[in-house]
């Protein structure tokens with residue numbers, strides 16, 4: 668199993684990161700993609716992932732980080748991002764994207780679009796997939812992605828769109844990743860969306876420390892809970908959990924060009 672989105676670099680794991688990784692491995696998680704969300708965290712992620720075979724860096728600027736960053740620094744940050752990504756062994760650009768609530772919090776949608784465009788250009792130049800955050804901004808996201816395309820693909824992480832929104836994003840070559848909400852009994856929309864996605868485009872993630880799956884909801888999430896997400900998705904699809912595990916693992920290896928499992 669591959670956790671395609673886990674913020675294990677964050678402060679929530681400061682005290683016990685090593686044990687969290689060990690528990691994940693014991694639960695069958697072979698690889699974890701660690702997305703950066705702000706320039707201040709990039710160096711730490713690169714170092715963390717260099718020191719641990721199963722961790723893979725991705726670097727980007729999360730739209731929710733933009734209200735705390737000076738817009739005058741956006742271009743410099745994007746130039747720094749490309750420098751950091753080059754030769755860092757990173758497997759993706761991101762996370763980046765568009766966020767309705769962040770627009771209300773002070774980062775205009777125009778600024779968010781410009782920063783996203785910068786990420787997409789870097790992804791094209793470095794031939795890397797992108798990890799996309801898209802919250803209440805699906806139409807704007809589609810417009811940005813349709814502009815120049817994504818030759819190395821990408822992921823709509825923690826996909827929260829509807830079944831109707833799947834086809835246009837799938838046509839762009841995107842993957843769709845699911846997290847803890849597929850285990851929450853109340854989450855009907857992601858279940859219907861999951862059934863509309865081609866199997867070859869499905870991924871799983873924990874998004875830890877957030878989006879904790881049932882029955883741990885309310886507590887901190889961790890990558891060792893990924894089997895619960897796989898089970899939730901398998902229930903939604905009406906497929907055996909083993910099949911969902913096998914398919915999503917192969918999809919993630921192909922997208923992020925991860926080597927086959929180490930002995």
Ligand SMILES: [Zn+2]
Nearest residue numbers: 672702762874
């Ligand atoms: Zn995230």
